[in-house]
Amino acid sequence: GQGEPFANYDEVLKALRILNDPDGIGIGARHLTVSTSGVIPGIRKFADIPEQFTLAVSLHSAIQSTRNKLMPGVKKYTLLRLHEALQLYTEKTGRRPTYEYAMIEGVNDTNPEMQALCDFCEGTLCHVNLIQLNDIEGSPLKPSPIHKVEDLQRRLESRGIETTIRNSRGNDIELLADSLAALQSSEERIGELHPKTFHVKHRTTPVAEYATGVVSIIDINFESAATCPIFYGQNKGSLSRESDKDPSKYAE
Numbered sequence: 001g002q003g004e005p006f007a008n009y010d011e012v013l014k015a016l017r018i019l020n021d022p023d024g025i026g027i028g029a030r031h032l033t034v035s036t037s038g039v040i041p042g043i044r045k046f047a048d049i050p051e052q053f054t055l056a057v058s059l060h061s062a063i064q065s066t067r068n069k070l071m072p073g074v075k076k077y078t079l080l081r082l083h084e085a086l087q088l089y090t091e092k093t094g095r096r097p098t099y100e101y102a103m104i105e106g107v108n109d110t111n112p113e114m115q116a117l118c119d120f121c122e123g124t125l126c127h128v129n130l131i132q133l134n135d136i137e138g139s140p141l142k143p144s145p146i147h148k149v150e151d152l153q154r155r156l157e158s159r160g161i162e163t164t165i166r167n168s169r170g171n172d173i174e175l176l177a178d179s180l181a182a183l184q185s186s187e188e189r190i191g192e193l194h195p196k197t198f199h200v201k202h203r204t205t206p207v208a209e210y211a212t213g214v215v216s217i218i219d220i221n222f223e224s225a226a227t228c229p230i231f232y233g234q235n236k237g238s239l240s241r242e243s244d245k246d247p248s249k250y251a252e
Contacts, residue, residue: 006042
């Protein structure tokens with residue numbers, strides 16, 4: 001996750017086209033997903049491009065007050081307007097957006113929250129990804145128990161909404177990083193041995209520690225359209241760049 005992609009729309013689109021170009025990386029457009037925290041002007045522009053890139057929206061709650069707390073950076077883009085923009089997107093493109101929903105115990109897994117999500121999705125072209133929040137020691141936020149995740153999946157599917165329960169990738173990454181750490185006590189040495197894994201560990205930990213909005217950039221999907229959420233505004237130590245900035249300042 002490197003920031004809100006639609007806060008740097010033109011450069012993200014250039015990158016997508018390079019990745020898709022047969023003379024570039026040559027990845028099929030449908031295997032390239034842009035995940036947004038819900039920046040409506042970007043969604044509208046994305047609906048007008050000819051390529052069949054796919055769209056994911058970090059939703060995480062269909063109740064405005066809850067979503068504002070989880071994702072304050074995009075609270076100016078209300079759920080009503082977001083729903084309208086997504087309807088426009090599906091009408092123009094015929095493509096099914098994915099809604100990412102990281103389930104947090106006692107926050108967005110209550111009966112009213114589940115009902116609101118079903119209401120938000122019913123009758124629309126969409127796919128819902130349910131994800132248990134990463135369980136991080138010391139964090140006040142805990143993942144929903146699996147029976148609640150499965151209950152929400154049943155509720156959504158009973159109303160004709162395509163739903164997948166996705167395994168949390170962060171825990172697997174953390175385990176891998178911890179295994180590497182066991183081999184070497186020095187973090188600097190781990191970085192030398194396996195810099196990419198070391199980097200992922202330290203950027204992944206805040207993902208589950210904080211839930212203040214979700215921003216992932218481009219997800220290259222070779223087998224499935226699955227995006228990995230990175231909670232907005234909390235990637236400590238991330239590089240300063242245009243796409244890390246608060247998307248709420250971007251006017252429509």
